[in-house]
Amino acid sequence: MDHTRWLDDHEQETWRAFLTANRLLFERVERQLQNEARMPHAYYEILVRLSEAPDRTLRMSRLADTSLSSRSRLSHAVARLEKAGWVERTACETDRRGAWARLTDAGLAALEAAAPGHVETVRSVLFDALTPAQVTALNEISAALVDHLVDAPVWPAENDRDCPEAG
16 A cells, blocks of 8 residues: 655645745855855855854853754864864863853854855845845744754754763
């Protein structure tokens, strides 16, 4: 017996429009950040998450979880950001397996330099194309999808409580 819940024509059209819009939006955002700030969007997101964290510091495991990234992929990205002088890693005093990532002053400066172009790109490729009602609908739809797909909030990235002394 066939249990596949095939998409109807409207669902198929919606899925393809969603997929195409996502790819086009993220390609434009990625290109702008690479061309103007010389960083991939994944690195920009790490810098943003750290900039919004208390003391600009997050546990590496929390940063990976909220970035929806594997720990190994995040570790590689943070190593590149360390090499650039934008992030520094320190050991967790109470958990030898844990480590902290902290946004440096140079990293904050790089983020502040990249942010205006990034925000303008996001505004021009996404928000300028939508009415206020569509922005509200997009927010509601996106929140519903996130709630459906993840167990814990990804914004903001709060620090773990089991290793409280960042530093």
